[in-house]
Amino acid sequence: MAGELTVSIDAMGGDAGPSIVISALVRSLQRHPEVKFILHGDETVLHELIAKRKGRFSTNVSVRHAPTRVAMDEKPSYALRRRRDSSMWHAIESVKTGEAEAVVSAGNTGALMAMGMYNLGLVDGISRPAIASVWPTQRGQTVVLDCGANIECDAEQLVDFAVMGEAFARAVLGLPRPKVGLLNVGSEDMKGHDAVRGAAAILREAKLPMEFVGFIEGNHIAEGVVDVAVTDGFTGNVTLKTVEGTAKLISFYLRSALKRSFLSRLGAVLASGALLALKRKLDPRAAGGGLMLGLNGIVVKSHGGSDALGFAYAIDTAIDMAVGGVNKSIAADRAGVVPEAALP
């Protein structure tokens, strides 16, 4: 289905290093036997890790040497100037030159975004890229963006995000006409600041392959009221991290509560299958990574920096985005939106 698809991998990103990347590839090569992979990184290390592997590793995986790597705590501006021989830079360059359709990295998020913007530029009509994240809800999944690429956003940028989220939901989640909402402090038209009200005015008039439901409140995300929840990167980032903290807190409470007595411990053993299912449901690795939407090339940041399964999910998402043609949809849909100044 994916034809001649090639995915470029920053094999040295993340805290855990290349061994989890190789473990992730075992799974990806099974699930996507038609996809080719280019691994960028220290060739000695990578060849050694691959030497033990067989099967499609010899036919579908190639290694490209990159002498350095971007550290997790390097400033994006520093990485952009000084890390042009890094595995991350080379991995992105493979997309720029056209030999790969998508890049996956578990490395420094800010550096990945900066190098992505510098090398790939933006999809036509988009003024700023955004980081999107897919959250579980009571009805399925919701795409939330921006999760931190843009600290302050005007109305047109929020419209960019709505279009990018809608295109992703159509291409990857398979929803023909996704429901899109703007996060606000209330659902009435007069609520919020100029940027959200301006974006709502534009989106209400726009002819887009989505159902714009207007303003939504925070609780509507988990309730599954929308498929795409749009907000500025400050609110999105704080909310995303607070929710991750809350999920951990509840697990912590649940574990302590279940350890309280003999009966509760016995109950926990009997219900262990159910509790494991719950744990899987809340596993942030299953979200498929942080999607850098709006870049003129597919860039996915793996959340699972220390974990092969998380990296494999991020590869799945990158492949789905390439096959689904997300960026073509974004460009086509954004072109049809009438700007606020030209509204009747």
Added chain:
Amino acid sequence: MAGELTVSIDAMGGDAGPSIVISALVRSLQRHPEVKFILHGDETVLHELIAKRKGRFSTNVSVRHAPTRVAMDEKPSYALRRRRDSSMWHAIESVKTGEAEAVVSAGNTGALMAMGMYNLGLVDGISRPAIASVWPTQRGQTVVLDCGANIECDAEQLVDFAVMGEAFARAVLGLPRPKVGLLNVGSEDMKGHDAVRGAAAILREAKLPMEFVGFIEGNHIAEGVVDVAVTDGFTGNVTLKTVEGTAKLISFYLRSALKRSFLSRLGAVLASGALLALKRKLDPRAAGGGLMLGLNGIVVKSHGGSDALGFAYAIDTAIDMAVGGVNKSIAADRAGVVPEAALP
């Protein structure tokens, strides 16, 4: 301990009406036998509800007639103009005239804030009031503000919130030197927009009875890294509601998971004590309501609009705030802060 304390109650606020208020009072009169209560509302209805009650209801509770009430969906501006004969208005007026120290209402949040500001004004040195909420964390509790009173905030307003949160944590949570953090997209000094960076600059130099820990990220709230987490009302409101939605979603997953098989159902029965303890821990009613800090009078909005226990917790919080002298602390602490323009 509370001496001659009187609490004014809007007995007609909330969806559930006055019967839950009377049930809440049964608990409050037991816990606070020294406190007097003034109930504002429909006197026929209230006298009828109280007629069956005995004990301190006859000595500590008085009823004041108010012919109308504020509806839950009325606009604050409308309520402020047209509802001056309502139970909410009269309840706030009891604080304005000095016959009560605090007011508790389960009614319309926006109207309560508007009437509170109009009638009580602000604590000296505070430019905007804020809604604070107390969240459970891995280490105890954290005060989060603003949760929605102010959509856009500058640096000085964020400083107001930090002072109000710190004073609340000292007076009510009993922490002599609370840890205060500013929510941001990262903990490095250069992160965020002008308002958070400006507020951090002011707070770093301020001599306040708190430990200013600088920028924090969303996950730090649940981890209990700070006692007070400060943010603008847009971010705070979206985050608060998203977290409430997430907690409900996880309960929903847990319930469905535990129903999956005979064994998991049996396990759930055995662990039911532990699961109930978890439920209590996550109960938003236990948070003691939404605190309207910065008003020159104590105003608490009960979350438990439909529930006596939630209302009783809100009364507890109002009493703690009055006894602890929150507003005196706010005024004294704010006066000592050097404005950004005057920083060295």
